Amino acid sequence: MTQQMSVKEPTAEQIADQQIYKQMGVSDSEFELICGFLGRKPNYTEIGVFSVMWSEHCAYKNSKPLLRKFPVTGPRVLMGPGEGAGIVDIGDNQAVVFKIESHNHPSAVEPFQGAATGVGGIIRDIFSMGARPIATLNSLRFGRLESDRVKYLFEHVVSGIAGYGNCIGIPTVGGEVVFDESYEGNPLVNAMCVGLIDHDKIQRGVAKGIGNPVFYVGPPTGRDGIHGATFASEELTEDSQERKTAVQVGDPFMEKLVMESCLELINSGIVIGIQDMGAAGLTCSSAEMASKAGNGLELYLDQVPQREEGMTAYEMMLSESQERMLFVVEPKDEAQAMEIFERWGVICAKVGKVTDTGRLQLLHHGEIVGDMPVHALVDECPIYNKPSSVPSYYEKNAAVDTTAYNEVTDLGGALKKVLGSPSVASKAWVYEQYDYMVRTNTAVRPGSDAAVVTIDGTRKALAMTTDCSGRFVYLDPEVGGRIAVSEAARNIVCSGAEPLAITDNLNFGSPEKPEIFWQMEKAVDGMAEACRELDTPVIGGNVSLYNENAKGSIYPTPVVGMVGLVHDVDHITTQHFKGEGDILILTGVTKAELGGSEFQQVVHGVTEGRPPQLDLAVEKKLLSGVLEAIQSGLVRSAHDLSDGGLAVALAESCIGGGFGAQVSLHTGEIGEEGLRPDFALFSESQSRILLSATPENADALLSGLKAHGVPAVKIGRVSGLQLHITVDGKEVMSEEVHTLKQVWEDAIPCLMK
Amino acid sequence: MKFAVLVFPGSNCDIDCYKAVESVLGEPVDYVWHTATDLSPYDCILVPGGFSYGDYLRCGAISRFAPVMNEVAKAAEEGKFVLGICNGFQILTEAGLLPGALRRNMSMKFACRDTVLKVENNQTPFTRDYEAGEEIIIPIAHGEGNYYCDEETLEELRANGQIAFRYKSNPNGSVDDIAGVTNKQGNVLGMMPHPERAVNEILGTVDGKKMFTSIINAWREQHDAANVR
Numbered sequence: 012m013t014q015q016m017s018v019k020e021p022t023a024e025q026i027a028d029q030q031i032y033k034q035m036g037v038s039d040s041e042f043e044l045i046c047g048f049l050g051r052k053p054n055y056t057e058i059g060v061f062s063v064m065w066s067e068h069c070a071y072k073n074s075k076p077l078l079r080k081f082p083v084t085g086p087r088v089l090m091g092p093g094e095g096a097g098i099v100d101i102g103d104n105q106a107v108v109f110k111i112e113s114h115n116h117p118s119a120v121e122p123f124q125g126a127a128t129g130v131g132g133i134i135r136d137i138f139s140m141g142a143r144p145i146a147t148l149n150s151l152r153f154g155r156l157e158s159d160r161v162k163y164l165f166e167h168v169v170s171g172i173a174g175y176g177n178c179i180g181i182p183t184v185g186g187e188v189v190f191d192e193s194y195e196g197n198p199l200v201n202a203m204c205v206g207l208i209d210h211d212k213i214q215r216g217v218a219k220g221i222g223n224p225v226f227y228v229g230p231p232t233g234r235d236g237i238h239g240a241t242f243a244s245e246e247l248t249e250d251s252q253e254r255k256t257a258v259q260v261g262d263p264f265m266e267k268l269v270m271e272s273c274l275e276l277i278n279s280g281i282v283i284g285i286q287d288m289g290a291a292g293l294t295c296s297s298a299e300m301a302s303k304a305g306n307g308l309e310l311y312l313d314q315v316p317q318r319e320e321g322m323t324a325y326e327m328m329l330s331e332s333q334e335r336m337l338f339v340v341e342p343k344d345e346a347q348a349m350e351i352f353e354r355w356g357v358i359c360a361k362v363g364k365v366t367d368t369g370r371l372q373l374l375h376h377g378e379i380v381g382d383m384p385v386h387a388l389v390d391e392c393p394i395y396n397k398p399s400s401v402p403s404y405y406e407k408n409a410a411v412d413t414t415a416y417n418e419v420t421d422l423g424g425a426l427k428k429v430l431g432s433p434s435v436a437s438k439a440w441v442y443e444q445y446d447y448m449v450r451t452n453t454a455v456r457p458g459s460d461a462a463v464v465t466i467d468g469t470r471k472a473l474a475m476t477t478d479c480s481g482r483f484v485y486l487d488p489e490v491g492g493r494i495a496v497s498e499a500a501r502n503i504v505c506s507g508a509e510p511l512a513i514t515d516n517l518n519f520g521s522p523e524k525p526e527i528f529w530q531m532e533k534a535v536d537g538m539a540e541a542c543r544e545l546d547t548p549v550i551g552g553n554v555s556l557y558n559e560n561a562k563g564s565i566y567p568t569p570v571v572g573m574v575g576l577v578h579d580v581d582h583i584t585t586q587h588f589k590g591e592g593d594i595l596i597l598t599g600v601t602k603a604e605l606g607g608s609e610f611q612q613v614v615h616g617v618t619e620g621r622p623p624q625l626d627l628a629v630e631k632k633l634l635s636g637v638l639e640a641i642q643s644g645l646v647r648s649a650h651d652l653s654d655g656g657l658a659v660a661l662a663e664s665c666i667g668g669g670f671g672a673q674v675s676l677h678t679g680e681i682g683e684e685g686l687r688p689d690f691a692l693f694s695e696s697q698s699r700i701l702l703s704a705t706p707e708n709a710d711a712l713l714s715g716l717k718a719h720g721v722p723a724v725k726i727g728r729v730s731g732l733q734l735h736i737t738v739d740g741k742e743v744m745s746e747e748v749h750t751l752k753q754v755w756e757d758a759i760p761c762l763m764k
Numbered sequence: 765m766k767f768a769v770l771v772f773p774g775s776n777c778d779i780d781c782y783k784a785v786e787s788v789l790g791e792p793v794d795y796v797w798h799t800a801t802d803l804s805p806y807d808c809i810l811v812p813g814g815f816s817y818g819d820y821l822r823c824g825a826i827s828r829f830a831p832v833m834n835e836v837a838k839a840a841e842e843g844k845f846v847l848g849i850c851n852g853f854q855i856l857t858e859a860g861l862l863p864g865a866l867r868r869n870m871s872m873k874f875a876c877r878d879t880v881l882k883v884e885n886n887q888t889p890f891t892r893d894y895e896a897g898e899e900i901i902i903p904i905a906h907g908e909g910n911y912y913c914d915e916e917t918l919e920e921l922r923a924n925g926q927i928a929f930r931y932k933s934n935p936n937g938s939v940d941d942i943a944g945v946t947n948k949q950g951n952v953l954g955m956m957p958h959p960e961r962a963v964n965e966i967l968g969t970v971d972g973k974k975m976f977t978s979i980i981n982a983w984r985e986q987h988d989a990a991n992v993r
Contacts, residue, residue, distance in 0.1 A: 173874050177907070178815045180776020264774050264818025271773075356773065444874045446905040448958075449813075451780040454966045465966060467783070580966060 020325065023052040035062035035238070036245060041393060048387035056325045056373065056381045059238075061388065063291035063329060064298060067244040067556055070392035073522040074554045077535040081549040082542050087511060088550055094215060095136040095287060096206070097550020099512045101576050104210050105466070107473055108142040111150070111203035111516045111572040113555035116243045117258040118171075118200040120251055122164045126171030126200050127261040128236075128333050133204040134181060135287035138270050139336060141214040141277045142206030145450065146464050147176055149186040149202045150477040150516065150570045154195030156433045156762045161190075164198050166763065171261075172202070173444040178263035179270070182453055183445035185462035186477050190433045191612075193481065196560035197247055201516040201553075203572040205475055207466065214277055216286030218300035218308055218339050218365045223283060225297070225308060225363035228352060229269050229335035232293070233318035235259050236331025239290060246521060246559045265334045265357075272355035273336055276348055285338040294328045294388075296337045297363070298371050302389035307368035312375040314362045324373055324380040339365060402526035408486060411620040413605040419689040422658070422736075422744045425614050427754045429655045429693070430662060432613045436758035458667070459585040460502040460651050463577060472577035474508035480653075481566030482607035483622035488530045488567055490622050491607075492537025494697060497630045498653055499573035500545050504634045505649035505700060507582035507641045508575030510545060515552035515571055520564025522556050530567040538569060544627040545634065547573065584641050586650035586660075587667030593647055593729040594709035595672060598633060598721050599699030601657065601682035603690040609654040610693035625697040633698050636719030645704055645712040652699040658692040658736075658744075660701045665734050666752045674727035674736040681724060688738040703729060765983045767793040768806040770836070770852075772827055777813035777850065777960065784960035785810070788976040796832065803835040807983055808845040811836070811852030813905070813958065823866065823908045824854035833859050845889055845979055846952040850906055853944070853954030862947055862954045863921065864913035870937030874907040878969065879957055880932035881943050885925045888946050889982030890953045893974040900971035902957040904935060909956035911938035911945075924948055929955060 032042045045061050083091040090098040096110035114129025137144045154161040176183040236259035288296045301308040312324050340348050352359035373381035419425050442457035455463035461476035478499040484491030500510040520527040558565040605611045606620030640646050652660045678686040704712045716723040736744040769781045785793040816827040840846050848856040856862045878901050883894040921927050929943040944955025959972030
């Protein structure tokens with residue numbers, strides 16, 4: 012039976028002669044290299060294994076030269092990129108573990124399972140380090156929320172995330188959802204997980220100790236997700252809908268069992284090495300574990316638990332069946348390990364042995380069906396420096412003067428339009444489908460600048476956020492990259508936390524296009540510079556390329572996932588106004604910067620020009636000034652100014668707190684004298700935060716900020732139930748907060764009815 | 765007073781229940797695995813939320829066959845306090861310890877948010893520290909919390925004062941806005957909202973504390989009465 016199946020596989024000769032390797036994304040020159048490493052032509056299983064190990068998803072072959080630009084070390088970094096997830100010290104022998112990963116292509120084809128398994132995969136990355144996952148976040152992009160297809164994708168991605176996270180019992184505490192034409196047909200689904208660990212429990216994915224047994228944990232391997240990593244590394248086409256077999260199927264209950272049993276195994280102290288089977292399943296986990304120890308590995312494929320009959324070596328090695336892990340212990344600890352998994356009712360099978368050959372050797376039905384040098388699989392994938400060129404749109408945009416737009420005078424109407432834009436509108440429809448409270452540590456729920464999760468038994472907490480404005484990055488990748496990191500840091504600081512580090516998810520179009528590669532280069536430059544300046548190293552991440560649709564590439568979207576440390580829970584701050592009479596203080600300088608803003612898109616119907624500028628030295632002063640003010644107890648609310656500028660920040664703080672505000676802006680104080688009111692309210696100038704303080708504390712707050720060199724000015728007070736704004740003495744807006752709230756709350760539910 | 769928090773393989777609010785007992789009452793509390801066959805040391809059994817066995821079939825449909833459920837039935841029979849929250853409520857109805865059943869939310873979507881509950885009966889061991897008619901804020905987090913029972917059962921529930929809580933604004937389509945019911949004797953309560961998530965100021969609401977204090981006060985009263993006898 013099994014023999015019959017494998018008979019259908021092409022021979023090594025056929026693979027070479029008919030160039031079958033090309034269907035797996037292997038180029039002619041790469042094929043030649045592989046033949047060189049093997050000293051012969053690869054058979055079907057071997058070329059399959061090489062093709063996934065040498066895919067962009069696993070080898071970063073197009074992005075590695077760029078990733079090297081990121082700062083990856085720092086005094087607190089305990090583990091940088093290269094393992095399942097990065098780790099940062101938070102004191103008291105504790106550390107935070109986090110990572111973000113994309114599941115874009117699977118979600119475009121099968122949104123529920125694609126999103127669900129994205130969550131499952133990132134959770135495994137965290138607990139495979141030995142950490143207890145304490146929260147997840149996500150960053151989602153869809154086309155305009157108008158067509159049935161976009162609504163279908165949106166609805167099912169959200170319920171896929173909910174279905175997985177809710178069942179496994181890890182709160183989904185935050186994230187972002189953006190709708191823009193650019194993501195039509197190629198949604199972005201990035202999932203992030205945050206975990207907690209004690210320093211002495213940190214695990215690594217290493218297959219050490221010659222002769223040590225290798226164990227497989229989790230449900231049996233099936234034929235799902237075969238070539239998932241390859242699928243993730245190519246463009247979506249009309250035929251992609253037929254690639255549903257490349258999408259895995261998730262079982263969160265199984266993951267819960269695997270998680271609890273693996274954490275128990277790790278806590279028992281007997282684990283030598285452990286790694287999850289994520290992209291490229293058994294192939295990637297075994298090759299990487301062997302590589303990190305400088306060893307070889309023998310795998311006995313007959314022992315691999317199988318869900319379907321007659322599975323071939325090729326299928327077993329390339330399957331991305333979910334909820335599986337690989338670990339190594341010493342022979343004397345085998346029985347202890349098996350007992351743990353038996354108690355949890357989880358399958359655990361001995362499937363291999365650590366060897367000193369430096370080769371990954373596959374045995375099936377008494378034959379060697381694959382024999383490859385580990386270093387060739389893991390380290391020898393060619394790295395490409397793709398050609399790069401400045402796109403014509405970028406040059407054209409230099410001539411666009413966004414200050415020449417006709418003045419918008421109905422600013423109340425404009426605010427309602429912006430608040431009703433699905434990207435700005437309340438995301439309660441989304442996050443109320445997520446259990447964001449389970450484990451009872453969620454101190455700041457979704458809907459403020461960053462989520463905050465407390466750490467039991469301490470006064471500490473962790474703030475976390477995901478951020479990126481694809482429009483800014485599109486208009487100027489370098490500035491946009493800087494903004495993505497800075498905005499994340501601002502959100503963390505507004506929540507009362509010190510920014511620690513980031514994980515990044517680089518979502519771009521096809522790197523084969525020189526103008527897309529230029530976007531990648533510039534965006535990484537901007538992010539790297541910001542990470543260095545703000546002391547937030549990159550401790551890990553993910554690259555997702557080939558995000559294309561019929562109209563071209565998506566907006567370059569390098570999502571930043573940042574975690575910060577709240578030193579004392581008393582510092583936790585939210586964006587909502589807290590009390591009648593509190594004084595409003597605006598920091599930073601407001602300029603006429605409409606390029607890439609929500610207002611420009613929603614009111615003027617375009618995305619053009621240059622994005623707002625960002626000076627990292629100014630940003631740094633702002634962050635330290637505001638954090639110190641919050642830590643000294645002077646701040647009652649803090650809100651980063653981002654989409655929709657000051658007007659939206661004021662509206663959101665009013666809505667969340669159930670208050671109104673009386674605001675008088677003097678253009679000469681907040682920026683340039685004579686700034687047009689529509690610019691004053693909707694410009695998205697960077698490095699600005701809206702603060703509120705009690706009347707007693709307001710002056711101390713102002714002088715504290717000024718001492719840090721942060722421009723800050725009183726602009727009004729929390730008052731009544733209306734948002735009332737004057738600019739240079741002239742009334743420009745007077746809106747009932749409950750009307751604004753209705754527009755903001757109803758937008759997404761109405762579209763989804 | 766000794767508390768047990770049952771743990772099924774897919775329980776995920778077990779830790780929350782444990783922490784609530786510890787922080788509000790400071791009384792001894794143990795996790796008890798679903799295979800346990802003796803609950804005699806415990807005075808109150810908490811059946812926590814989660815997805816006991818994955819619940820792909822129907823919430824709680826498999827859990828009722830867990831070995832520990834016989835002991836829960838015995839404890840209920842003996843008049844011990846049994847509190848089922850969320851998935852725990854679903855399990856108790858599946859096990860026949862509480863009337864009615866829980867169906868998918870009317871919206872067909874999972875719902876996680878604060879809800880306002882009205883205390884309908886403050887004469888139970890779980891609600892005695894609340895005022896009659898008191899409005900409290902307790903969060904919900906469920907996909908199948910739509911309480912259903914037939915007309916006849918509903919009449920009985922009303923007549924016996926078995927409706928412990930009603931939603932002020934019905935989030936899931938429950939019959940008669942029911943959020944929690946007791947058995948006829950009043951020593952078994954099932955509710956969809958999560959009082960264990962409402963015991964810490966930093967999490968937003970502390971209105972669940974009185975449920976835990978009610979339990980211990982009821983137990984002390986019983987206990988003292990027993991001692992006097």
